[in-house]
Amino acid sequence: xxxxxxxxxxxxxxxxxxxxxxxxxxxxxxxxxxxxxxxxxxxxxxxxxxxxxxxxxxxxxxxxxxxxxxxxxxxxxxxxxxxxxxxxxxxxxxxxxxxxxxxxxxxxxxxxxxxxxxxxxxxxxxxxxxxxxxxxxxxxxxxxxxxxxxxxxxxxxxxxxxxxxxxxxxxxxxxxxxxxxxxxxxxxxxxxxxxxxxxxxxxxxxxxxxxxxxxxxxxxxxxxxxxxxxxxxxxxxxxxxxxxxxxxxxxxxxxxxxxxxxxxxxxxxxxxxxxxxxxxxxxxxxxxxxxxxxxxxxxxxxxxxxxxxxxxxxxxxxxxxxxxxxxxxxxxxx
Amino acid sequence: xxxxxxxxxxxxxxxxxxxxxxxxxxxxxxxxxxxxxxxxxxxxxxxxxxxxxxxxxxxxxxxxxxxxxxxxxxxxxxxxxxxxxxxxxxxxxxxxxxxxxxxxxxxxxxxxxxxxxxxxxxxxxxxxxxxxxxxxx
Numbered sequence: 321x322x323x324x325x326x327x328x329x330x331x332x333x334x335x336x337x338x339x340x341x342x343x344x345x346x347x348x349x350x351x352x353x354x355x356x357x358x359x360x361x362x363x364x365x366x367x368x369x370x371x372x373x374x375x376x377x378x379x380x381x382x383x384x385x386x387x388x389x390x391x392x393x394x395x396x397x398x399x400x401x402x403x404x405x406x407x408x409x410x411x412x413x414x415x416x417x418x419x420x421x422x423x424x425x426x427x428x429x430x431x432x433x434x435x436x437x438x439x440x441x442x443x444x445x446x447x448x449x450x451x452x453x454x455x456x457x458x459x460x461x462x463x464x465x466x467x468x469x470x471x472x473x474x475x476x477x478x479x480x481x482x483x484x485x486x487x488x489x490x491x492x493x494x495x496x497x498x499x500x501x502x503x504x505x506x507x508x509x510x511x512x513x514x515x516x517x518x519x520x521x522x523x524x525x526x527x528x529x530x531x532x533x534x535x536x537x538x539x540x541x542x543x544x545x546x547x548x549x550x551x552x553x554x555x556x557x558x559x560x561x562x563x564x565x566x567x568x569x570x571x572x573x574x575x576x577x578x579x580x581x582x583x584x585x586x587x588x589x590x591x592x593x594x595x596x597x598x599x600x601x602x603x604x605x606x607x608x609x610x611x612x613x614x615x616x617x618x619x620x621x622x623x624x625x626x627x628x629x630x631x632x633x634x635x636x637x638x639x640x641x642x643x644x645x646x647x648x649x650x651x652x653x654x
Numbered sequence: 655x656x657x658x659x660x661x662x663x664x665x666x667x668x669x670x671x672x673x674x675x676x677x678x679x680x681x682x683x684x685x686x687x688x689x690x691x692x693x694x695x696x697x698x699x700x701x702x703x704x705x706x707x708x709x710x711x712x713x714x715x716x717x718x719x720x721x722x723x724x725x726x727x728x729x730x731x732x733x734x735x736x737x738x739x740x741x742x743x744x745x746x747x748x749x750x751x752x753x754x755x756x757x758x759x760x761x762x763x764x765x766x767x768x769x770x771x772x773x774x775x776x777x778x779x780x781x782x783x784x785x786x787x788x789x790x791x
Binding site: 348349350359361363385387388389391392394395396432434435453454456459485487488489490491525526561594627628653 | 688690691694699700701702703704705707729731733734736737739740741743744745746748
């Protein structure tokens with residue numbers, strides 16, 4: 321190993337002119353600190369929401385990322401402010417709130433054993449469906465998030481993730497999610513829980529990706545009440561240069577009843593040009609915990625002058641009319 | 655007119671024979687690998703061939719071989735790749751390192767265990783092993 325490192329060092333000097341690894345900064349790619357296996361970046365988003373006479377303006381995510389890899393190990397840390405500044409207007413009454421607590425969104429160490437197996441330890445995005453893996457505003461095509469990705473399963477897991485992948489003509493993968501401890505940041509962006517177990521099965525071939533997830537978690541609710549909840553979800557993604565179709569449908573139940581009878585969405589994205597896109601998303605859910613059943617259609621427009629800069633606007637038509645709303649946002653990944 | 659048609663016919667017949675051919679190569683003995691696996695290696699979804707850690711290499715942006723590789727093997731446009739690497743930045747993954755010339759890529763492949771890159775067929779020598787081939791046809 322030392323010989324290899326020495327060789328790489330000498331080679332990098334010998335071929336100094338031949339390498340082009342561009343050290344200048346490009347938006348959306350982060351920067352390397354010295355020549356260390358340490359890259360830093362981040363993202364920021366601001367949004368507006370107008371619903372039922374209520375207008376809110378928010379400086380929302382303000383996040384820093386740090387990651388790197390060495391040999392078979394890699395790591396990632398992500399900390400952020402949420403609701404950094406919130407200005408709300410309702411019937412002439414103005415309120416302003418500021419949340420200055422720093423939250424830990426992700427913090428993990430990954431070890432890749434070989435072509436097939438890897439293990440991750442720490443806090444990571446639960447690999448359920450497709451949306452939950454790239455949840456931040458700047459990487460989405462709508463400002464809003466489908467309800468199904470919020471209510472069906474814990475968005476983050478603090479524990480271990482075992483992954484198996486096989487690449488032949490198609491890609492097949494299998495995930496095992498394990499948590500039997502408190503969340504690293506229990507009150508943040510997630511179900512409160514101390515147990516979370518799940519499996520995921522995925523298949524990818526050319527433009528098509530399919531995924532199935534099943535899981536169980538022990539949700540902790542008000543008055544120290546806990547409830548075992550089981551979920552399952554099927555997801556589909558079809559993407560070409562011009563279009564992307566994304567769909568997820570699932571259900572959640574306790575030992576006796578459905579806590580979410582169904583929740584799902586189907587979203588179509590059409591790229592008019594490289595910078596302009598139109599989105600139509602149809603959503604439906606029946607959440608028994610909240611006692612809400614709603615159907616909605618979302619029409620959105622996305623403009624990216626550069627890919628890491630996203631300007632979006634959308635209008636939501638709800639079956640529950642008072643929830644009809646307009647949303648706009650500006651987000652940047654740096 | 656007949657003469658012109660003959661020249662045109664000869665041109666059409668012979669152009670495919672001279673279509674540029676390329677190969678993805680490594681410096682260790684390896685069985686051929688699928689296009690799907692090549693794509694996974696260069697998109698850094700996978701970083702191993704069997705037990706061997708892999709270092710994927712790109713040629714400079716704008717290189718004709720790189721353009722052919724991205725179009726014919728990765729099946730992705732430059733814009734798709736740029737958006738892909740922006741998303742991967744959020745997931746903690748960097749794009750492959752870039753080499754300025756085929757010559758430096760060949761030297762790197764021969765000297766660094768696990769390096770994988772793409773070269774013109776005529777530049778392959780006995781120290782390189784072909785794992786995948788494609789052409790501009």
